[in-house]
Amino acid sequence: MSEQITNVLMAGVGGQGILLASEILSEAAMLAGFDVKKSEIHGMSQRGGCVVSHVRYGRQVFSPIVPEGEGDILFGFELMETCRSLPLLKPGGAVVVNDLRILPPSVLMGQEPYPDGLVERIKARFPDFQLLDGQHVAEQAGNVRAANTVLLGAVSKRLNIAEQFWMRALEKMVPPKALDVNRKAFQLGRES
Amino acid sequence: MKEILSGNEAIARGAFEAGCLVACAYPGTPSTEILENTIKYKEIDSSWAPNEKVALEVAIGASFGGGRALCTMKHVGVNVAADPLFTLAYTGVRGGLVLVVADDPEMHSSQNEQDSRNYSKFAKVPMLEPSDSQECKEFTRLAFELSEQYDMPVMLKSCTRISHGKSIVELEERVSGLPAPKLEKNPAKLVMLPGNARVRHPLVEESLQKLSHAGSKMAINRSELRDRSIGIITAGVSYQYVREVLPNASTLKLGMVNPLPYDLIREFAAQVEKVYVVEELDPFIELQVRAMGINAVGKEIIPLCGELTPGRLRSAFGLPQTTPVPAEKLPGRPPNMCPGCPHRGVFFALNQLKAYVTGDIGCYTLGFMPPLSAMDTCVCMGASIGMATGVTKVVADQEKKKVVAVIGDSTFLHTGINGLMDMVYNQSPATVVILDNSITAMTGRQDNPASGFTLMDAPAPAINIPLLCTSLGVKNIRVINPLDLEETKRVLAEEMERPETSVIITNKPCVLIKREGVFQKGPVYAIEDDTCTGCRACLKIGCPAIEWRPAADGGKKGKAYIDPLLCTGCDVCRQLCKFDAIGSKK
Numbered sequence: 001m002s003e004q005i006t007n008v009l010m011a012g013v014g015g016q017g018i019l020l021a022s023e024i025l026s027e028a029a030m031l032a033g034f035d036v037k038k039s040e041i042h043g044m045s046q047r048g049g050c051v052v053s054h055v056r057y058g059r060q061v062f063s064p065i066v067p068e069g070e071g072d073i074l075f076g077f078e079l080m081e082t083c084r085s086l087p088l089l090k091p092g093g094a095v096v097v098n099d100l101r102i103l104p105p106s107v108l109m110g111q112e113p114y115p116d117g118l119v120e121r122i123k124a125r126f127p128d129f130q131l132l133d134g135q136h137v138a139e140q141a142g143n144v145r146a147a148n149t150v151l152l153g154a155v156s157k158r159l160n161i162a163e164q165f166w167m168r169a170l171e172k173m174v175p176p177k178a179l180d181v182n183r184k185a186f187q188l189g190r191e192s
Numbered sequence: 193m194k195e196i197l198s199g200n201e202a203i204a205r206g207a208f209e210a211g212c213l214v215a216c217a218y219p220g221t222p223s224t225e226i227l228e229n230t231i232k233y234k235e236i237d238s239s240w241a242p243n244e245k246v247a248l249e250v251a252i253g254a255s256f257g258g259g260r261a262l263c264t265m266k267h268v269g270v271n272v273a274a275d276p277l278f279t280l281a282y283t284g285v286r287g288g289l290v291l292v293v294a295d296d297p298e299m300h301s302s303q304n305e306q307d308s309r310n311y312s313k314f315a316k317v318p319m320l321e322p323s324d325s326q327e328c329k330e331f332t333r334l335a336f337e338l339s340e341q342y343d344m345p346v347m348l349k350s351c352t353r354i355s356h357g358k359s360i361v362e363l364e365e366r367v368s369g370l371p372a373p374k375l376e377k378n379p380a381k382l383v384m385l386p387g388n389a390r391v392r393h394p395l396v397e398e399s400l401q402k403l404s405h406a407g408s409k410m411a412i413n414r415s416e417l418r419d420r421s422i423g424i425i426t427a428g429v430s431y432q433y434v435r436e437v438l439p440n441a442s443t444l445k446l447g448m449v450n451p452l453p454y455d456l457i458r459e460f461a462a463q464v465e466k467v468y469v470v471e472e473l474d475p476f477i478e479l480q481v482r483a484m485g486i487n488a489v490g491k492e493i494i495p496l497c498g499e500l501t502p503g504r505l506r507s508a509f510g511l512p513q514t515t516p517v518p519a520e521k522l523p524g525r526p527p528n529m530c531p532g533c534p535h536r537g538v539f540f541a542l543n544q545l546k547a548y549v550t551g552d553i554g555c556y557t558l559g560f561m562p563p564l565s566a567m568d569t570c571v572c573m574g575a576s577i578g579m580a581t582g583v584t585k586v587v588a589d590q591e592k593k594k595v596v597a598v599i600g601d602s603t604f605l606h607t608g609i610n611g612l613m614d615m616v617y618n619q620s621p622a623t624v625v626i627l628d629n630s631i632t633a634m635t636g637r638q639d640n641p642a643s644g645f646t647l648m649d650a651p652a653p654a655i656n657i658p659l660l661c662t663s664l665g666v667k668n669i670r671v672i673n674p675l676d677l678e679e680t681k682r683v684l685a686e687e688m689e690r691p692e693t694s695v696i697i698t699n700k701p702c703v704l705i706k707r708e709g710v711f712q713k714g715p716v717y718a719i720e721d722d723t724c725t726g727c728r729a730c731l732k733i734g735c736p737a738i739e740w741r742p743a744a745d746g747g748k749k750g751k752a753y754i755d756p757l758l759c760t761g762c763d764v765c766r767q768l769c770k771f772d773a774i775g776s777k778k
């Protein structure tokens with residue numbers, strides 16, 4: 001195993017299920033034999049604030065947070081929050097983002113518009129970019145609520161963790177009832 | 193067996209493995225999940241206390257009874273529990289007693305970033321500081337052992353990154369064979385009257401000295417010699433940042449930050465050319481190291497405020513930074529009360545009445561944010577009522593009427609009740625609003641003495657807040673439905689006008705309570721497009737379910753829209769619409 005640490009960032013809005021997604025990734029990394037650390041701030045997150053989860057894995061991980069500008073991959077659950085977290089990414093890092101807009105209070109109240117052209121702005125800086133309609137693909141898998149798993153599937157392609165470990169992590173973290181749909185959602189994401 | 197655990201889960205696990213019998217706490221970010229995890233172990237009696245002082249006193253009792261006891265709180269909780277803590281240092285323990293305190297550098301969810309290590313020195317209590325989840329578990333076990341071995345309570349200091357960070361932990365079995373708790377009288381040790389306390393204090397000083405010597409040999413204090421041109425003394429999460437950023441530097445990793453292992457520090461300093469101290473917040477280790485005559489560099493380069501990060505450490509040491517893409521200018525995303533939150537109407541009315549609102553801490557502190565913008569002070573839990581009394585002591589009669597304290601149910605029972613006693617006793621004309629949403633919502637919905645359930649989810653007697661206020665001597669008590677804006681505003685105006693103490697209690701639950709029969713979702717509301725004139729009146733309530741949709745042609749007249757997935761049917765926006773455009777979908 002190389003000394004290389006893989007730095008994954010997940011950004012979105014409180015209530016989107018980022019904690020569970022980052023837990024599945026951490027579990028898969030541990031099952032694959034890596035040391036893992038994960039960090040995020042959850043306090044006000046329940047009240048619709050921004051959430052950024054940091055997951056790092058490799059032979060031995062020290063800092064629980066991704067050093068500024070060293071993220072390998074940014075996994076965005078929402079467009080504006082993805083954009084906000086770009087400075088955490090290393091030059092040439094990859095972005096996988098869900099095509100979803102959640103309006104912040106100032107936009108809801110009509111004080112300013114939701115910024116446009118975000119996709120283009122991200123792409124211009126990080127050409128290794130994938131836009132996904134997580135909700136739509138999840139519907140094909142059988143449940144819109146599996147959108148995060150679709151995204152996780154897409155991210156998984158870019159990470160050095162074998163598929164069997166992802167499957168075992170899903171089995172452990174997802175309630176049995178929802179497992180089939182989530183497996184399918186993961187596969188569709190992986191193939192996207 | 194290996195598992196990925198958060199620091200908080202690992203501390204709970206460590207308490208379980210250590211044979212802990214009692215865990216008591218008042219919730220507070222980032223410490224809350226420790227007790228939410230000790231409940232997984234049926235061997236531990238876990239409970240929420242009304243405040244941190246009581247929580248610590250319960251743990252002290254359990255220890256005096258002979259059982260191992262855990263008490264947890266956030267950093268500011270120690271301010272509340274400081275009174276018993278300082279004298280507990282003198283009595284010492286019977287069963288091991290571990291006090292976990294979780295700091296919040298950077299103030300992710302706190303009103304200050306006080307550095308709890310100062311308490312350990314001030315109160316003369318040993319303190320351990322883990323740097324990942326594995327250490328959280330191991331150090332918790334060790335803390336119980338040291339507590340009994342040295343007859344002292346032991347503090348375990350965490351922080352947001354440690355408590356909420358997750359890493360791999362090796363699980364072990366629960367220890368067995370601890371002596372069974374039973375009553376045993378020992379007044380010379382446990383009754384801290386001056387005569388006894390004078391005997392105990394020198395023993396405390398002696399134990400600290402012994403522990404400092406022993407600390408130099410403890411495995412948790414570890415000298416790692418690498419490149420000897422710089423030697424970094426560090427502890428806790430800062431150690432991880434040091435290893436990340438300066439992998440070749442020699443480090444002295446301290447697992448025990450009070451008392452410091454002086455012999456080991458001296459030995460380490462002699463083996464390296466230049467000594468640095470890397471620690472978050474105060475120069476706690478640094479000042480002591482310098483007092484030893486070691487010329488260490490610390491806060492000259494390491495920030496005094498906020499968290500450390502690998503990037504901040506890099507710039508402190510003048511190391512090259514990766515230049516990230518510049519931050520985008522984007523609309524902010526501040527937290528907001530939930531759709532249908534029962535607090536909203538009260539702040540809307542207070543804003544309209546131009547009240548001077550002494551605030552408190554809870555979800556309702558968000559009433560400070562626009563568009564509600566109705567909070568003028570916020571200092572610490574329970575402070576709203578005392579501050580209201582104080583303000584009315586100095587301002588002119590006409591202004592006294594404007595003074596309203598707002599406080600949540602949990603905060604009222606925490607320390608607000610004392611303020612209310614004073615307000616009645618000393619006859620302040622201020623108005624108090626107790627926002628009773630039947631839960632401690634801010635920290636993730638914990639039960640409290642008025643919610644009718646315990647931490648273990650067993651039914652419990654619920655304090656009747658109106659009756660409690662009556663018994664304190666409040667003559668004017670009104671219970672209102674905060675979702676009825678007209679009633680809320682009218683009652684507030686009447687009570688503000690009254691030149692006597694009055695208490696208004698709201699009676700609608702937090703919308704996130706999942707327990708059956710507490711919160712009932714109403715019918716979803718919708719805005720009729722043809723009737724909506726685009727007057728924006730409904731936006732003034734700041735409900736996140738309501739969205740302003742500008743006119744498609746870019747013209748002036750937009751319309752409001754309700755997201756049916758978010759609306760909880762609280763009816764408040766309907767009351768604001770003069771054109772009857774808002775209604776429930778039957």
Ligand SMILES: Cc1ncc(C[n+]2csc(CCOP(=O)(O)OP(=O)(O)O)c2C)c(N)n1
Binds near residue numbers: 220600
């Ligand atoms: C001394 C202290 N202990 C704990 C906390 C953490 N804390 C902040 S608000 C709060 C409880 C708020 O509950 P409540 O007053 O019922 O208001 P709600 O959030 O339900 O609106 C807690 C425990 C704190 N800030 N200070």
Ligand code: SF4
Binds near residue numbers: 529532702
């Ligand atoms: S959690 Fe409850 S009290 Fe807090 S904002 Fe939401 S509804 Fe209001």
Ligand code: SF4
Binds near residue numbers: 763
């Ligand atoms: S009824 Fe109106 S104010 Fe209440 S939750 Fe629905 S949209 Fe928000």
